[in-house]
Amino acid sequence: MLVTALSAFVRRRGLHLHQSTQNRFIxxxxxxxxxxxxxxxxxxxxxxxxxxxxxxxxxxSVMIDMYSDRIEISNPGIPPIKVERFIDENRSRNEQLAKLMRIFGICEEKGSGIDKVVSAAEMFQLPAPDFRVGDTRTTAVLFAHQDFADMSKSDRIRACYQHCCLLYVSNQRMSNQALRERFRLSESQAANVSYIIGFTKEAGLIKADESESTSTRYARYLPFWA
Incomplete structure (x- = not known):
């Protein structure tokens, strides 16, 4: 149903829906x-x-651009909150439209839609979604599957931050093990994950949970705003 609706939306906007949104295997x-x-x-x-x-x-207007390795969904307007807070905060620009879409069951009641996007991306082992703000538009980018080895440093940092936020709003704390599980990495790759955590801390996106153990092995982490 979604593919049919998406195709109709794209046709109305004069866009072309590529068939590259499916993986085939025999x-x-x-x-x-x-x-x-x-x-x-x-x-x-x-x-x-x-x-x-x-x-x-x-x-x-709202635009959907589809490529072989990603989908970009953008809308006119600058978000009322910073992209770093999309997971834990929500403020609707059009409350009446949001209410109507909630009644129809199209969007979330409590503004947890981005949480579900990030969670679904992790479940499908996709790179972390990217939210970009331009001069006049806001764009959400959903990437196709990519092996951990092929992810860029910025991809890994973004995934680390989003995973930390996702755990925090679920009343949990991120650890080396939790992030390894997000990337589907083995325990032997714990050092690689420690580097990612370190880079994300240097970027000012996460911080150590001082209420937990200070040991590197058992350290827990919070979003910078927590």
Missing amino acids: EEVVRQEVKMFPEQALRELIANALVHQDFLATGT
Whole structure:
């Protein structure tokens, strides 16, 4: 249903929906198709773009750009909160539209849509979604699967920060082990994860939980704003 609705939306906007949003593989002579992007994440991001668009902006609208390795969903307008706080805070630009979409079950009741996007990306072992603010538009980028070895330093830092935020709003704390599990890495790669945590701390995005053990092995981490 979502693919059909998305296709209709794209056609109305005069865009082209590429068929690269599916991965195909053959097992025991039977071809199977595995969705490249989680449906829940797409639904939440599209609903979010519709709810938070600036209707006073002229000559522009919500846009969905699809590529072989990512989907970009953007809306006119600058968000009322910083992108670093998308996971733990929410402020709707169009409250009446948001209320209507909640009644229809299209978007979240408590503003937890971005939490679900990040969680779905982790479950599908995708790079962390990227939220970008330009001069007139806000863009959410959902990436296709990428092996850990191929992720850039910024990709890993963004994933570390988002995972830390996701755990914090669930009343949990991030540890080396928790981040290893997010990246699907073995215990022998704990040192690599420690480097990522260190880089994310240097970027000012996370901090050590002083109420927990100060030992590097058992250290726990919080978002910078906690």
